[in-house]
Structure formats: structure tokens, C-alpha cells
Amino acid sequence: xxxxxxxxxxxxxxxREIAGVAIGALLLTSIIKALAPDSAKPLxxxxxxxxxxxxxxxxxxxxxxxxxxxxxxxxxxxAPWHAHLTAxxxxxxxxxxxxxxxxxxxxxxxxxGNPLPVTLPEGVALTYLERGAYNTARAVVFVxxxxxxxxxALLLHLVIKDPDALLVIHVLGALAVLYTIVWVLGDxxxxxxxxxxxxxxxxxxxxGVRVEGTLPLAAIARVEPVDLLLxxxxxxxxxxxxxxxxxxxxxxxxxxxxLHQDVQVDILLHQVTTRLPQYxxxxxxxxALLAAHVDRMRTIVSMPC
Numbered sequence: 001x002x003x004x005x006x007x008x009x010x011x012x013x014x015x016r017e018i019a020g021v022a023i024g025a026l027l028l029t030s031i032i033k034a035l036a037p038d039s040a041k042p043l044x045x046x047x048x049x050x051x052x053x054x055x056x057x058x059x060x061x062x063x064x065x066x067x068x069x070x071x072x073x074x075x076x077x078x079a080p081w082h083a084h085l086t087a088x089x090x091x092x093x094x095x096x097x098x099x100x101x102x103x104x105x106x107x108x109x110x111x112x113g114n115p116l117p118v119t120l121p122e123g124v125a126l127t128y129l130e131r132g133a134y135n136t137a138r139a140v141v142f143v144x145x146x147x148x149x150x151x152x153a154l155l156l157h158l159v160i161k162d163p164d165a166l167l168v169i170h171v172l173g174a175l176a177v178l179y180t181i182v183w184v185l186g187d188x189x190x191x192x193x194x195x196x197x198x199x200x201x202x203x204x205x206x207x208g209v210r211v212e213g214t215l216p217l218a219a220i221a222r223v224e225p226v227d228l229l230l231x232x233x234x235x236x237x238x239x240x241x242x243x244x245x246x247x248x249x250x251x252x253x254x255x256x257x258x259l260h261q262d263v264q265v266d267i268l269l270h271q272v273t274t275r276l277p278q279y280x281x282x283x284x285x286x287x288a289l290l291a292a293h294v295d296r297m298r299t300i301v302s303m304p305c
Contacts, residue, residue: 018059025051025052029044029051032044059090060090067089067090070088071084071088091272094272095272096271099271103186103190104182106187106189106208107183107185107186110186116190116192120197120206121199123204127195127284128248129193129194132285133250134194134250137250138188141184145177152173187208191207191208191249196284201217201218202216203217205247205267210249210270211247211268212268213268213269213276215276216265217293218297219259220258223291223294226253226254227254230253233256243278244281245274245276245279245281246281247282248283250283253281255283255287255290255291256280256282257279257280258278259278259280263278
């Protein structure tokens with residue numbers, strides 16, 4: 001019973017959360033190793049390397065039945081060999097590779113000055129950049145990145161005396177800065193005008209290449225304002241984290257879409273097809289606009305013929 005609970009917990013935890021826990025475990029064991037006596041340091045060194053790998057392996061094993069099913073489907077469809085390999089990998093990993101490629105292309109298009117092709121239908125624009133903090137956060141990231149390289153150059157040589165190790169750290173730091181700049185520029189290009197679109201029948205969700213999908217308005221039971229932090233909101237309403245999804249570019253959500261329980265709608269989340277949970281959190285510049293439209297649609301549907 002306990003094993004089934006652990007497997008369920010691993011499946012409910014996203015790969016990004018598992019990666020964060022693995023990095024945290026690596027940092028924690030590194031700190032403990034630095035404070036431990038010399039006799040315990042070899043053991044802690046091996047534990048620091050093994051613990052993150054064990055977490056990732058446990059997550060992968062928990063999803064082994066789904067991987068086997070994907071492999072059988074690929075074999076039945078006579079898919080090429082690389083599709084069989086992809087079937088064995090976590091979908092989030094394949095999605096991350098595709099997301100990375102799209103962000104690099106977006107950065108290139110932004111540097112070239114090419115406009116984003118308009119792919120959303122016409123309707124009411126539900127903006128999220130006019131009053132949000134996304135652009136401010138982007139500027140803060142650029143300032144932080146510009147300060148990071150000279151900080152590395154000035155401070156690291158005071159701590160690390162080995163020139164080879166210092167060179168490796170400088171190269172890794174420069175690559176991390178470059179990667180972050182590319183992702184920020186690419187994300188901004190894909191976001192474009194920064195809005196979802198509401199038509200007479202559906203809400204078209206769009207946050208660059210991070211979130212894309214169409215949610216029928218008939219699937220929305222109601223729209224509620226949110227003025228609490230998400231952990232507090234979930235605790236107050238008795239909602240599990242697995243029942244929620246946050247769709248914002250950066251800002252804290254200010255409204256939640258409560259879907260009907262029997263609704264089954266799939267969207268593209270980080271380039272992975274994902275079933276929407278019952279509670280979808282959004283940040284909108286004017287959340288009352290969506291709430292009023294949904295209420296109006298419910299009124300029309302409930303009116304007698």
C-alpha cells in the first residue's frame with residue numbers, strides 16, 4: 001500500500017519539480033560534506049552524486065507502464081526507430097527539447113526583426129502584459145545577467161586558485177548567461193502582443209510556446225477572482241495541487257476558471273499534450289471581462305426556448 005502511494009506521488013510530481021528536488025538534494029549534501037569531518041567526506045561525496053540520480057530513476061520507473069504503452073503504439077504504427085527511442089523517454093524531456101529549439105528560433109527571429117505571424121482567431125483580446133510585471137521582470141533579468149559576468153571575473157579568482165577550474169567555471173557561467181538571454185528573447189517574441197482570445201464559443205489560450213490550446217466556453221462552470229497565494233487558496237478550498245494548472249507568463253494569477261468535472265480538454269503545455277485539470281489559474285489585465293462573458297453565455301444557455 002505504501003509502495004503504491006509512493007508511485008502515485010512520483011507520478012503526480014512533475015519532472016521539473018523532481019529536478020528541483022534533485023538539485024536541492026545535491027546542494028544540501030554538498031553543504032553537509034563541507035561541514036562534516038574528513039572521515040565522512042568520501043561517503044557524503046558518493047551520496048551527493050547518487051541521491052539526485054536515484055530521484056530521477058525513481059520518477060522514470062514510476063512511469064514505466066506508460067512508456068511501455070507508448071513503445072507498443074509506436075511499434076504497431078511502424079514508426080521509425082527514433083520514434084521508438086522517443087517513446088521510451090519522458091514526454092516532458094521531448095517537450096523540453098522542442099521548446100528549447102523553438103525559443104532559439106524565436107530569439108533569432110527577434111534579433112532579425114521579423115514579426116510574429118498572427119495565428120490566433122479574431123475575437124476579444126484578453127491581455128496580460130499591459131498591467132502585468134512580465135516586461136519589468138524581463139528587464140530585471142537582463143540587468144542581473146549584465147552584472148553577473150563582471151562579478152564572476154572580480155570575485156571567483158579570489159576563491160578559486162586553480163586556473164583550469166577557474167576557466168571551466170567562467171565558460172559555464174558565460175554559457176548560462178547566453179542561454180538565459182536566448183530564452184528570454186525567444187519567449188518574448190513568441191508571446192507577441194500578449195493576449196488570449198475569447199470568441200463566441202471558446203477561449204483560446206496563448207502564452208507563447210509555453211501554453212497553447214482551445215477551451216470551449218461551455219466547459220467553464222464559472223470564473224472566480226483570486227486574491228490569495230496559490231498554496232493558501234488551495235488549502236482554503238481543499239484543492240490538491242494536481243487539480244490545478246497555472247497559465248501566466250509571470251504574474252501571480254488573479255482569476256481561476258472552474259471547469260465542469262466531466263470535461264476533458266487537452267492543451268499543449270511546454271510542448272507536451274496535457275489534460276486540463278478542474279482549476280485553471282490565469283492572470284489577466286481585465287479578469288472581469290472574461291467573467292462577464294462567461295456569465296452571459298451561461299444565462300443564454302439557461303434561458304428557455
